[in-house]
Amino acid sequence: MTDSHDNTPAVPSHGNHTPAVLEEPIPNPGLPAHQWRPTDVDERAEKRAERQVAAMFGLSMVCALLFVVAYFTLEIGDNFDTFMGLGASTVALGTTLGLALLLIGIGIIQWARKLMGDHEIVEMRHAAASSQEDRDATLEALALGGEESGIGRRPLVRNTLIGSVALLGLPAVVLLRDLGPAPGDKLASTIWEKGMRVVRDVVGTPIKASELEIGDLVNAAPEALFPTEENGYPEIEGVPLQVEKAKGAIIVVKMEPGDITPGEGRENWTVNGIICYSKICTHVGCPISLYERTTHHVLCPCHQSTFDLADSAKVVFGPAHRPLPQLPLAVDDEGYLIAQSDFTEPIGASYWEREKQ
Structure with missing residues (x-):
């Protein structure tokens, strides 16, 4: 008698051949028992997590409003420095906008981890590795190429090759000079003078x-x-x-x-x-x-x-x-x-x- 609950896939028959059972690439190890989250079994924990996520989104809104306030109240180019030589407007706008985005991201992560649906799924996929014969042939070809190049028994060639490749970085550094000379004091004065039309x-x-x-x-x-x-x-x-x-x-x-x-x-x-x-x-x-x-x-x-x-x-x-x-x-x-x-x-x-x- 055939078990009606047997979920093993079968290959369709061809001609008079008996259908063959499609074997799994590896034995199914099964899944460990599902671990329930505190928010799944404790209503108070669920409500607490919900409040935390809402607080994150609420703080993000506050930061967005502070961004607008800073934009209209702080002048660009304030003379005083606040942090690493940056003006108050730059620091305030960057901080408030950054926190607004960060709090949204944290809130979404907490929402996904604690409140969204939580269950395991299994998806079959084909084998990602090459066959053992192909891997052996590749290793053999690499070993043969290294032996024929003589890099192992010719340290002078090997070391000079490594040095030449490493020193290729120097021309790149030197070419940075082609970006132009430093202005120095050349922009501190122009051809303008008193009385010039x-x-x-x-x-x-x-x-x-x-x-x-x-x-x-x-x-x-x-x-x-x-x-x-x-x-x-x-x-x-x-x-x-x-x-x-x-x-x-x-x-x-x-x-x-x-x-x-x-x-x-x-x-x-x-x-x-x-x-x-x-x-x-x-x-x-x-x-x-x-x-x-x-x-x-x-x-x-x-x-x-x-x-x-x-x-x-x-x-x-x-x-x-x-x-x-x-x-x-x-x-x-x-x-x-x-x-x-x-x-x-x-x-x-x-x-x-x-x-x-």
């Missing part, structure tokens, strides 16, 4: 303050990059010219004078609502000029750093850490915009030595 980029024509209208943004450059007999500046060519163009690039914006909040000591750096900043983003040095006239925000297209030109070009969004350097402006006897001096701080992207300048 502000001219339009590319064409080199000077800009009269009376020509600009509210909402205008002009890409400009120092007059020294466009030498003529009249202005008397020396000719610059080649790489030095490109370097000075990159360092001296500026944007000139005109807005309502009442919209400008001058920084400390910068009350006379503007001319009737005309204000000037470096065109080089302080994140990684991309050129910026995407201007939104109603908010006075300018956007860097590379990584979306946003600066408020009405408030000393402070960072309002994105990865940039410093405001755009401001060029102090004045007008000459003919009404043309001129620089009062060079930038009073290094221009360009952030770098390690910048704090010392």
